[in-house]
Amino acid sequence: MKKLLVANRGEIAIRVMRTAKKMGIKTVAVYSTADRNAPHVKYADEAVLIGEAPSNKSYLLGDKIIEVAKKLNVDAIHPGYGFLSENAEFAEKIAQNNITFIGPKSKAIKIMGSKLAAKEAVKAYHIPMVPGTDEAITNIAEAKSIASKIGFPILIKASAGGGGKGMRIVEKEADFESQMERAISEAINAFGDGAVFIEKYVASPRHIEIQVMADAHGNVIHLFERECSIQRRHQKVVEEAPSGVLTPELRNKMGEAAIKVAKACDYLGAGTVEFLLDENHNFYFLEMNTRLQVEHPVTELISGTDLVELQIRVARGEVLPIKQEDLKINGHALELRVYAEDPLNDFLPSVGRLDVYKLPVGKNIRVDNGFEEGMDIPIYYDPMLSKLITYGKTRNEAIELMLKAINDYKIEGIKTTLPFGSFVFEHEAFRSGNFNTHFVKQYYSPEALKEKQEEEAKMAALIAVKQYIEDQKLLRLPN
Structure with a gap:
């Protein structure tokens, strides 16, 4: 691969x-x-313009991307995440053009891309699943009867869904029909597919995912778990590895289950198997993401691996250079997704220019960044600017370093999730490890954040006054 x-x-x-x-x-x-002047364009050895700003006129043009690859004698295509990363047709076309797709085969993408097909594939492996329907359903009366048997609260989910779209929680039977109708219409609008399925709603879950890696020689390993329970709008904002609630026994069980899921679809490369963990530490298979995850750096830091390197190696047909017994958890890592969003205004995207953009630096601080000072934030794409990652020997050490890094990250011109990050990492529920996916709903409000910022401003003012008085005393001292 050249x-x-x-x-x-x-x-x-x-x-x-x-x-x-x-x-x-x-x-x-x-x-x-x-993105003409974006850092990724400058960083590459070669760069090619593929279209206009909207992603459906550029980054989603699979045929155009393959055409560019052929013209430049490219050996392999890495899809990253988002865009075409879980598009089975794109993976298939790349293979048909004798180019290596750095990811799983299209069959695995297809199976795991449908929540129902995924459930069907893993059923034979006796992996725990949340009670619910085994097949897509659009008949509201039939769905209501099934929901009553499962017991409320229940969750309605779009079969083709993702990113929290097409999901509805129904607390009581009286609300079921209206919520079902909404979920179907949302699913049609977002995915062109109205198929939904229903399952028991796990009331206070934690979101735990396991990183897996598989080669073409039948070897599959897991690289431990990530805790992804701090979410807004069903999307992750804070991730950490390892989770504070998994015992070594539970970790092994979940790791083995994740390996079975990978084997169920003949997986190749890096993938993530997502589970819900209830308050009694029962885990349930949720879905598999057939790509590299946004939060992969925390796994790299605690396992001492480069997941992209492993992806490239297995895509080249190599045997995985590590075995399960070689892996052990070392230290603790945290990640904050730095979004151009206003946490004081319902996390709505914040567009504008990066008038000031200075990254924090220091030992055990990592910033996976895609922007630089003076750039405008494009409105066409996901509003993530960067990922701020810290590592420590202990969880507390990683938290303290994260708070320092957030403080040293200077951004002016737009609103970001940095203040929200401080709120999370200073919160007693997070620090104690006693939290779940409802953290934002239970503890966060714009008022709480404003209050915290005002307290900090007062404290800074008091320190400044104290320093001023000390300085004045020094100035008045006789020579």
Whole structure:
């Protein structure tokens, strides 16, 4: 493999290219008109404009990307995450053009891309699943009868869904029909597919996912878990590894279950198996993400691995260079997704120019970043600027370093999730490890954040006054 094209943008494009360069592989960036001056374009050995700013006119043009790859004699394409990363047709076309797709085979993407097909595939492996329907359902009366048998509260989910879209929690039977109708219409609008399924709603879950890696020689390993319970709008904002609630026994059980899920679809490369963990520490298979995850750096830090390097190696047909027994958890890592969003205004996207953009630096601080000072934030894509990651020998050490890094991260011109990050990492529920996916609903409000910021401002003012008085005393001292 001599040349690799990254079919993505921003921080993940740079992240993949960094490893490729380390391995002596040339890199190709693709970009839209909005990203003409983006760092990933400058970082690559070659860069090609593929279309206009909207993603459906650039980053989602699979045929155009393959055409560019062929023209530049590219050996492999890495899809990153988002965009075409879980598009089975794209993976298939790449293979048909004798280019290596750095990811699983299209069959695995197809199976795991449908929540129902995924459930069907893993059923034979006796992996625990949340009670619910085994097949898609659109008949409201039939669905209501099933829901009553399962028992409320229940969750209605779009079969083709993701990112929290097409999901409805129904607390009581009286609300079922209206919520079912809404879920079906939301699913049609978002995915062009009205199929939904229903399952028991796990009331206070934690979101635990297991990183797996598989080669073409039948070897599958897991690289432990990530805790992803701090979410807003069903999307993760804070992740950590390892989880504070898993015992070694439970970790082994979940790791083995994740390996079985990978085997169930003949998996290849890096994937993530997601589970819900209830308050009694029962775990249930949720879904499998057939790509590299946004939060992969926390796993890299605690396992001492480079997941992108492993992806490239197995895509080249190599045997995995590590065995399960070689892996052990070392220390603790945290990640905050730094979004251009206003936490004081319901996390709505905040557009504008990065008038000031200074990254924190220091030992055990990592920033996977896709922006630089003076850039405008494009409105066309996911509003994530970067990922701020810290590592410590203990969880407390990683938290303290994270708070320092957030404080040292200087951004002006737009609102970001940095203050929200401080709120989370200072909160007693997070620090004690006693939290679940309802953290934001239970503890966070714009008022609480404003109050915290005002307290900090008062404290800073008092320190400044005290310092001023001390300085004045020194000035008045006789020579």
